[in-house]
Amino acid sequence: xxxxxxxxxxxxxxxxxxxxxxxxxxxxxxxxxxxxxxxxxxxxxxxxxxxxxxxxxxxxxxxxxxxxxxxxxxxxxxxxxxxxxxxxxxxxxxxxxxxxxxxxxxxxxxxxxxxxxxxxxxxxxxxxxxxxxxxxxxxxxxxxxxxxxxxxxxxxxxxxxxxxxxxxxxxxxxxxxxxxxxxxxxxxxxxxxxxxxxxxxxxxxxxxxxxxxxxxxxxxxxxxxxxxxxxxxxxxxxxxxxxxxxxxxxxxxxxxxxxxxxxxxxxxxxxxxxxxxxxxxxxxxxxxxxxxxxxxxxxxxxxxxxxxxxxxxxxxxxxxxxxxxxxxxxx
Amino acid sequence: xxxxxxxxxxxxxxxxxxxxxxxxxxxxxxxxxxxxxxxxxxxxxxxxxxxxxxxxxxxxxxxxxxxxxxxxxxxxxxxxxxxxxxxxxxxxxxxxxxxxxxxxxxxxxxxxxxxxxxxxxxxxxxxxxxxxxxxxxxxxxxxxxxxxxxxxxxxxxxxxxxxxxxxxxxxxxxxxxxxxxxxxxxxxxxxxxxxxxxxxxxxxxxxxxxxxxxxxxxxxxxxxxxxxxxxxxxxxxxxxxxxxxxxxxxxxxxxxxxxxxxxxxxxxxxxxxxxxxxxxxxxxxxxxxxxxxxxxxxxxxxxxxxxxxxxxxxxxxxxxxxxx
Numbered sequence: 001x002x003x004x005x006x007x008x009x010x011x012x013x014x015x016x017x018x019x020x021x022x023x024x025x026x027x028x029x030x031x032x033x034x035x036x037x038x039x040x041x042x043x044x045x046x047x048x049x050x051x052x053x054x055x056x057x058x059x060x061x062x063x064x065x066x067x068x069x070x071x072x073x074x075x076x077x078x079x080x081x082x083x084x085x086x087x088x089x090x091x092x093x094x095x096x097x098x099x100x101x102x103x104x105x106x107x108x109x110x111x112x113x114x115x116x117x118x119x120x121x122x123x124x125x126x127x128x129x130x131x132x133x134x135x136x137x138x139x140x141x142x143x144x145x146x147x148x149x150x151x152x153x154x155x156x157x158x159x160x161x162x163x164x165x166x167x168x169x170x171x172x173x174x175x176x177x178x179x180x181x182x183x184x185x186x187x188x189x190x191x192x193x194x195x196x197x198x199x200x201x202x203x204x205x206x207x208x209x210x211x212x213x214x215x216x217x218x219x220x221x222x223x224x225x226x227x228x229x230x231x232x233x234x235x236x237x238x239x240x241x242x243x244x245x246x247x248x249x250x251x252x253x254x255x256x257x258x259x260x261x262x263x264x265x266x267x268x269x270x271x272x273x274x275x276x277x278x279x280x281x282x283x284x285x286x287x288x289x290x291x292x293x294x295x296x297x298x299x300x301x302x303x304x305x306x307x308x309x310x311x312x313x314x315x316x317x318x319x320x321x322x323x324x325x326x327x328x329x330x331x
Numbered sequence: 332x333x334x335x336x337x338x339x340x341x342x343x344x345x346x347x348x349x350x351x352x353x354x355x356x357x358x359x360x361x362x363x364x365x366x367x368x369x370x371x372x373x374x375x376x377x378x379x380x381x382x383x384x385x386x387x388x389x390x391x392x393x394x395x396x397x398x399x400x401x402x403x404x405x406x407x408x409x410x411x412x413x414x415x416x417x418x419x420x421x422x423x424x425x426x427x428x429x430x431x432x433x434x435x436x437x438x439x440x441x442x443x444x445x446x447x448x449x450x451x452x453x454x455x456x457x458x459x460x461x462x463x464x465x466x467x468x469x470x471x472x473x474x475x476x477x478x479x480x481x482x483x484x485x486x487x488x489x490x491x492x493x494x495x496x497x498x499x500x501x502x503x504x505x506x507x508x509x510x511x512x513x514x515x516x517x518x519x520x521x522x523x524x525x526x527x528x529x530x531x532x533x534x535x536x537x538x539x540x541x542x543x544x545x546x547x548x549x550x551x552x553x554x555x556x557x558x559x560x561x562x563x564x565x566x567x568x569x570x571x572x573x574x575x576x577x578x579x580x581x582x583x584x585x586x587x588x589x590x591x592x593x594x595x596x597x598x599x600x601x602x603x604x605x606x607x608x609x610x611x612x613x614x615x616x617x618x619x620x621x622x623x624x625x626x627x628x629x630x631x632x633x634x635x636x637x638x639x640x641x642x643x644x645x646x647x648x649x650x651x652x653x654x655x
Binding site: 047048161191192193194195196197199200218219220221222224225244245248258259260261262263264265266267 | 372373486515516517518519520523542543544545546547548549550572582583584586587588589590591592594596597598599600603
């Protein structure tokens with residue numbers, strides 16, 4: 001499956017975010033670079049606290065980065081040298097993890113979705129009556145897109161189930177006509193059967209609208225189902241990135257391997273190997289010069305504790321940051 | 332050896348307008364050293380089933396049924412009184428360890444309270460017992476952990492503390508209500524490994540409430556599938572997951588995306604869970620079932636297959652389900 005190399009929708013270079021805490025600076029995102037092509041789904045995986053949600057907040061402009069550059073459709077959204085580089089999330093929309101708390105309980109569905117419309121969308125129509133009718137019609141179009149209909153227009157969020165609410169949140173994001181959709185663990189708060197519905201819907205929308213997506217998740221099963229490429233993060237660093245099947249089948253980084261092994265499979269005959277990782281302490285602060293993963297890595301040597309490996313990209317866009325990578329041909 | 336047997340358990344939750352029948356006629360048993368999974372979507376009555384046995388339901392709940400702890404027969408208590416027999420035999424760990432522990436007290440204070448209340452630990456032997464139990468759940472440096480407050484520990488460590496706290500009462504049955512849902516995959520694998528070790532080495536029986544079929548496959552011995560307050564299928568994990576007999580179990584298994592990426596499309600179950608406040612006629616799953624026929628308006632009987640797998644459906648041969 002070789003996609004023609006198209007222009008990149010999103011280009012991120014060496015993005016950094018530092019939180020200043022009482023115990024000193026905490027680097028949540030450390031020099032992360034990524035590219036997303038038109039119509040591509042990039043999954044960001046990693047355990048909690050690895051910086052994947054912070055990264056999504058930086059992309060959409062909810063938080064300001066402390067270094068690096070974000071370009072979107074050849075516009076610079078953020079650049080470190082600009083003093084007032086706070087960008088609006090133009091053309092980037094986000095769906096949050098928990099639809100129960102991300103939708104205002106006092107607003108009807110029609111208002112929730114229409115709130116996201118661009119101002120130019122309705123201003124061409126004369127008269128408030130006409131605008132009102134068109135507004136409702138437009139909302140129904142977006143609701144149809146996510147599998148809801150006009151009977152849901154005047155209801156409040158509490159009248160819906162979790163899966164339906166996530167659909168409304170998705171309609172609201174699509175109403176912004178985004179070039180890039182960020183999904184921050186969109187199925188984590190949902191039941192298994194509903195999860196499958198939302199994943200199918202996302203895949204269908206992605207193919208129909210040729211949407212670019214950033215899919216943040218720690219569920220490798222759904223990532224394998226939906227993503228074209230995967231980026232694995234550990235403590236704010238990008239440790240491995242590449243096409244989905246390459247990363248999952250020909251894993252190079254020890255952390256990715258541990259993540260994959262930890263996923264319980266529904267196949268009762270597949271034996272799960274016991275994770276070889278050294279348990280993590282509660283302190284998430286690696287020594288500054290070493291490899292971030294050195295403390296827990298089964299293959300760590302003195303070299304790893306003295307220098308940090310740089311991220312090197314191999315053929316096919318499969319890159320990793322490790323001195324002692326797993327061999328490419330493994331069972 | 333059979334540790335716990337529950338029979339004809341009903342839970343009703345009355346409110347002003349309607350009465351919700353959360354659990355309807357559920358019977359099951361748990362053996363020594365066995366890990367039993369209770370699987371189902373949210374709202375299907377998994378947690379209600381477990382909490383009813385412990386007497387941890389709200390006061391308004393109406394509970395009927397019988398349970399026997401190691402042969403001691405007992406009717407399940409109504410209206411939220413805790414059964415001393417249950418307290419003696421069982422302990423429970425909850426889904427979110429961050430909210431299950433009090434943020435104002437240290438681990439040693441909270442564990443100490445539980446240990447002393449169980450009446451099996453004297454004040455003198457308390458420190459030793461606490462350290463021993465924390466070591467049992469493979470927490471490094473137990474005496475340091477005792478002095479800490481919950482916010483100083485990570486989610487995985489807190490869940491280990493919760494398990495240690497449950498073990499302090501020396502239970503034979505551990506009820507784990509979605510113990511790994513709030514945790515990461517790697518930490519989840521560690522906690523599951525720990526539960527497995529406890530079951531193997533100490534003969535602890537575990538009732539694991541979960542909706543993750545992957546967890547069931549990798550950890551459990553037997554599984555019960557719940558739907559709308561009823562157990563629709565039960566049996567050994569290997570058999571149920573390899574050849575599910577009930578259409579609901581089949582659908583549930585088909586919804587899980589696997590890491591192989593072998594699935595290009597996921598199935599999902601159309602429709603919604605039935606309203607549990609309405610009286611149920613016939614099979615509970617008939618509205619969403621692809622194999623519905625005339626007989627489904629009657630209550631299905633329990634059918635037993637070879638190897639002890641049993642299911643409630645009018646389809647008399649499980650292989651009929653694949654060939655409509």
